[in-house]
Amino acid sequence: MGTDRANGSLFTKIENNIATIEFGHPASNSFPSVLLKRLADEFNKLSTDDDVHLIVLKSEGEKAFCAGASFDELMAITTEAEGEAFFSGFGNVINAMRNCKKLTVGRVQGKTVGGGVGLVAACDYAVATEAAAIKLSELSIGIGPFVIAPAVERKIGVAALAELTLAATEWKNAYWAKEKGLYAKVFETIAEVDKEVEILSEKLAGYNPEALTAMKKVLWDNTQSWDSILTKRAKISGTLVLSHFTKNALEKFKK
Template sequence: MTTTRQNGSLYTSLQNNIATIEFGHPASNSFPSELLNRLTKELNSISENDAISVVILKSEGEKAFCAGASFDELVAISNLQEGEKFFTGFANVINAMRTCGKIIIGRVQGKTVGGGVGLASACDYVLATENAAIKLSELTIGIGPFVIEPVVKRKIGLAALSELTLDATNWKTAYWAKEKGLYAKVFETVKELDEEVEILASKLASYNPSALGEMKKVLWENTQNWNELLAERALVSGKLVLSDFTKKALSKFSKK
């Protein structure tokens, strides 16, 4: 079942110390600002909940995992304040995932673009299907993946980030993403993926929550400056989205 709500949907279910967050949007599970804000608040709330040890992050349906930020909102940006606010949405989610005291498992069932790649990169452990190809297409519209760059580079390294960013029109396969370290395992079917996610989450939930919390801190060492860094990057993207190049590129996409 996929949502038809214009601002998307976000549901959290709790079972056996595991919180499963499921997001959805009719436009290939993309994120309007309101949905990004809801996800940020949910992650911050879960971080404070002692009854939760592990988080599973997933999206609705069996097709796209996440198409990134809302295209409609991107097109509608008319000034720097709006631009900065728009790109701050993903910055806030990444920082909430980074500072959440729980291990986050990403369940990636399909194609992932732009901010969706950032979302997957911010998970602590990602399982995917072979349909979970990735692409960073931001340069094609005159901007760049500046807000998500730190989290993607942290996961796959500078060389792979460079390849992914500069080859902006081509998809990289799920097996490429696994080879570079974004995905831990890749499965042929969604059924296999879900079984493995459940097994892993159950194992993690049986471990000492304090040890998991300390491990989370270790995994995210040297990222304490990201609140400021990602805010700076949001401003860079906010300026670029107002450029003539980007306005023309977006108008072409809008007409397709």
């Protein structure tokens, strides 16, 4: 069952040294700011939990994995400060995932847009269904995927980032995303994805946790500057969202 709460839901279950974080929201698992803060806080907390060797990130239901940031909140921005705070939401989660001492496995069951693609890119390993197409539609409404771009580029490279970003109205299918390195494996059904995530998680959780933490550090080497970079990027989006172009585009989109 999906959540019907306006602020969405976030649940963490810890079992056999595996922490499973499940987020949800009635609007295609999109993120209001308050839910993004809860997710960032959860990664920060699990980072120092000795009972946790590995994190699995998933979302509710069988349809969209994540529709990005809350459209209603985006529409309500009236100042640059509000804009920067809003766009910092995904940046704070990406930095929390990056700085977390635990490796993260993403379980992606369906379509993913905008900031959701950034979340998947910030996972250390992601398994997806054939239905897990991706899209970065930000340019089509007058902004850009500036905050998540470093995470996406780190996974799929500049050329694929450009292809995904500039074709802002095009869905790229799960096999395109796998070929570019966003997904490690793609399966036909959610059941197959869940089985793969279960097998992989059990194996990883049984490895030396110190080795896993050391490997996490290696994988994220040379990203220390992201704390300041993602904040600067949020300012760019926070300014653009107030432009006439974006306001008009959002109104059209809403109608």
